[in-house]
Amino acid sequence: MNILQELQYRGLIHQLTDEEGLAKKLSEEPVVLYAGFDPTADSLHIGHLLPILCLKRFQMAGHLPIALVGGGTGLIGDPSGRSTERSLNTQDVVEEWTEKLRGQLSRFLDFDSSVNPARMANNYNWLGDLNVITFLRDIGKNFSVNYMLAKDSVDSRIGNGISFTEFSYMILQAYDFMRLNSDVNCSLQVGGSDQWGNITAGLELIGKTTGNKAFGLTMPLVTKSDGSKFGKTAGGAVWLDPDKTSPYQFYQFWINTHDNDAVKFLKYFTFLPHEEIARLEAQVSESPEKREAQRVLAREVTELVHGKEATDSAIKISEVLFSGNVDTLTGREIEDAFQDVPSTEVSGEIALIDLLLAVKAAPSKRQAKQDIESGAVSLNGTKVTELDKVLQQSDLLEGKYIVIRRGKRNYYLAKFV
Structure with a gap:
């Protein structure tokens, strides 16, 4: 099964430009691809896991991923998926958050591979030195206002208003794709479904300025079967930083997955083989009270994000609270287990x-x-x-x-x- 078939099996393809062309290119040579992550907070959250793991899946299939942290675009603000303007952060704050995100991303990809090493990039390296006259003449000239207004990320904001700052975000992200295409032959951008307009703008710019062929792929918006927002708990977002969401709390988020979502999330967020997922799907149908799919999901994702030791500790805390034998917990485990109690x-x-x-x-x-x-x-x-x-x-x-x-x-x- 090739990488596109694998993504299709897991339900991870929402939109794709020129599927036949991309499939051919992927079969002929290692492809350089990237996903971008803007530093809008001091940590990534589980909503970022799909694009992170998509990069990892491509690397495991022999391709060359780039994790791009938006030190430049993070100073501007992406209007995608928002009804109001973002608050602008200072450059010092964005730089600090950029470094934290780079550290988190480095845990998921293999940067030391001798065959297809992953790379890290920061778009401030080229956006920070971009001359406004050059930008308007050489880049902005390629986009009509009508074209930009037709994009969902802009069109959805017209009613409430959008600043020129956020209106220009699409062009900046398109410029990122063009630079990576020119500098390192990056020909594929992946992202969430809300990034489709920004990704296709990049394809438009690459085509007009270089004539090169590039591709875009988006993943679906992750939703829960009960209609509630994925990645949110009573305490707020579920973060990848263990100091913001402890491994125990992280584990509990996944263990509480509804039966209707368990198999979908196993496909989305784990690297389990198809046969194991099929077995767990049968378990959900035949013996839902055992919640085996949820336990496997929680263990796999927590270990992927926090490591085996932290996962073992989270499982231990869960078992102890169920049995009541809290005297076996360490001080740190007690703090983690009872963060949300009086x-x-x-x-x-x-x-x-x-x-x-x-x-x-x-x-x-x-x-x-x-x-x-x-x-x-x-x-x-x-x-x-x-x-x-x-x-x-x-x-x-x-x-x-x-x-x-x-x-x-x-x-x-x-x-x-």
Whole structure:
């Protein structure tokens, strides 16, 4: 199966220019391709995974990917998929975020391959020195306003207004493609479906200025079957930076995938062979309660992004919380596991009843006593029924933590300082 057939099987082709021509070129020689990532935050999020993994799939098939970080276009702002103008960031901020994104991208591609090494690029290297007169005469002259207004990224903004700054973004991205085509023979750009207008503008510019043949491929917008937005949780975006979204939280996002999305996401976000995906698809149909597809999906994607050690830790936390044996967790695992539960700092020796009040596990001493006597309270995974229990240093996990559980699902975290 060639790379286009592989992408087709996985549902990763939304739009493609000249499929026959591209298939022929891919079969004849290694093709240089690129995807762009603008530094609009200090981390990539899981919405970026499709284009990142698309580059990786092409590299595994013997082609030459370029990860382009938009240090230049990040100063302008892409109107694609937005109803309002972006806030402009300072150059210092964009430079800082550019370096962080370069570090994240470097984890996914093989830059040391002796056969088809990946490359990193920053479009500020050519956009930063671009003379405005040269740009308007040599580049802008190739685009009519009518052509630009017809693009969805611009047309969708006409009603609310669009600045000349963001209106010009399409031409800047087209210039990126032209430069990469001229400098390193890059002939394919891949991106999300919202980038179709920008990608085809690049093809237009290449054709007019060099006469070279180039291609564009977009992937579908990732959606969830229930209509909710992919990549969002109650806490916001799901980031690739472990300091913004912990590996445990990342793992939990995937483990909670709906049955209707599990197989689609296995195809999108993993490199599992077709036979394994077919087996898991059958499991979803025959034994959905086992949630094997979700467990495999969560393990595969978390390991891909965060590595095996962090993934093993995330799985351990999940199993511990299910069993209640929290005393086996490390301090870092406790912090990760209970990031989203009520957390309270306490100091010195404290009676259990007062602790339940302090962490708001009980509204009154009377209720706290009833909960303890009925066996509804556990400390660090052990049920406690002593009304006069006083917490000592020996009761703390890692010398600092008490994990309180009231009932089956209500967790609270006390940090002793």
